[in-house]
Amino acid sequence: MWFYRFNLILFVKNIPIIEKKNMKKSSSVFNIDSSFLYKNCIPEWVPAVLANKKNFKVKKGELIFKEGDPVTGIYFVNSGNVKVHKRWDDEKELIVRFAKDGAILGHRGLGANAVYPVSATALQAGIVEYIDMEFFEATLKVNDGLTYQLLQLFAEELRESERKMRNLAHMPVKGRVAEALIILKNQFGLTDRGFINIELSRQDLASFAGATYETVFRVINELVHEKLLTLSGKSISIANPDKLLKLTQNIA
Amino acid sequence: MWFYRFNLILFVKNIPIIEKKNMKKSSSVFNIDSSFLYKNCIPEWVPAVLANKKNFKVKKGELIFKEGDPVTGIYFVNSGNVKVHKRWDDEKELIVRFAKDGAILGHRGLGANAVYPVSATALQAGIVEYIDMEFFEATLKVNDGLTYQLLQLFAEELRESERKMRNLAHMPVKGRVAEALIILKNQFGLTDRGFINIELSRQDLASFAGATYETVFRVINELVHEKLLTLSGKSISIANPDKLLKLTQNIA
DNA sequence: AAAAAATACTTAAATATTCAATCTTTTGCA
DNA sequence: TGCAAAAGATTGAATATTTAAGTATTTTTT
Secondary structure (H helix, E strand, C coil): CHHHHHHHHHHHHCCCCCCCCCCEECCCCCCHHHCHHHHCCCHHHHHHHHHHCEEEEECCCCEEECCCCECCEEEEEEECCEEEEEEECCCEEEEEEEECCCCEECHHHCCCCCECCCEEEECCCEEEEEEEHHHHHHHHHHCHHHHHHHHHHHHHHHHHHHHHHHHHHHCCHHHHHHHHHHHHHHHHCECCCCCECCCCCHHHHHHHHCCCHHHHHHHHHHHHHCCCEEEECCEEEECCHHHHHHHCCCCC | CHHHHHHHHHHHHCCCCCCCCCCEECCCCCCCCCCHHHHCCCHHHHHHHHHHCEEEEECCCCEEECCCCECCEEEEEEECCEEEEEEECCCEEEEEEEECCCCEECHHHCCCCCECCCEEEECCCEEEEEEEHHHHHHHHHHCHHHHHHHHHHHHHHHHHHHHHHHHHHHCCHHHHHHHHHHHHHHHHCECCCCCECCCCCHHHHHHHHCCCHHHHHHHHHHHHHCCCEEEECCEEEECCHHHHHHHCCCCC
């Protein structure tokens, strides 16, 4: 086992640094503690990670990787929020999840699969870290804890995904919008004025709730009239969390 | 590392055998090669598995574990087909996937979570193997290969789940039914007469496609009229695979 | 600062999906 | 085996959701 690990380190040192096109390399510092990768790595391996990772600046709306692209590596969000999404029919989009600081990105591409099953797009200007897939797999092999954490992350994401599947199949749009807002509030928190702390277009909110813009628009109006929500421009504040939560529960 | 593994083995030996209620222990032999667990275990660990696993006979329609139940362990399908499903509102069900021989069951419960996020129900009489969660986690720790395979399985299931999410959000029912039939054909194959080789009620088919019984009924009628399908009682045969496949693609 | 593009909002019509109710078949059990 | 109960099939009506189409507003670009 020790021998094996040592081999891997030597092997990894030889991985060439691949230049990514269309993304500018960044030299900014980043917060080691917050990242999924660093948090779960053995200390001895961190220098190898630092030697192999690359930082990229992304602009607002910039595509980080695209559904159907060959998988070359794994990304980590350093700063800025990112949407993970999937298309249908070139027009209709479903936002699968949002990723913020420290989150891993592109891990759905793990395994025999050649292509990313989803796209990732920056919602704001920010920085992402990139790690070659070969090096990432080596990292998994020498970091049992990381592998186990990733396993748990997958299980959690699978639970979440299947819950959303069920919601899309059986929950009315109103409930789905309510749940989307609650998720956003939990993930991004509130501004000082009590609004959900993420800049999101109505179209993106609709894509996250899995409905059309029009329907979501109508539902939000209803929710405002029923005083469960308050609006201020694009910002949304949850006025009645209890009632909103009830909409997501199957009490009929 | 060696020391750690050794400790684990000793530790694991002390896990008590827990009797499961409501399921009859089976003494049947099973096929080691076909099971996800045995296929990915180091040979040295197999005896420990054999000592810790328990077999249970299940009847048709019998619940193996239920959404919301505390997670106590992991199951493997030995024989018989199993549906993995999730409820909404006590009436509406979504079948997340089907599991056949060798498949792992209940792994969504891995991690901090206390309860199964889905239910598992036998579609036919069969045998399932059960492994205590504590022993399963120990098994993961000493079988890097198994852990990695499980990671890949999770990635694959996540891809599948998110594809289905997108379909539920944006694909018409007709396409979803078509896709459901194609998946069933791929997973269970055909009988000698060319029918999809699984006994499935229309209700279950509807739950798998994520639509109501009535809609699926109507859609199947259409598909029969359009000569893409042929029926014989409950059995379904795909008469025109190409056209059926086209329904699942986003060509508008 | 003006023009262009993207996003937001609104309404009406079309369509997909579910609800409700009735009839038929299958299944379980005495 | 036969009867009761449950599950499945079938249809028309009600409803939710999307499509379409057009205007208004904001944001970005030049």
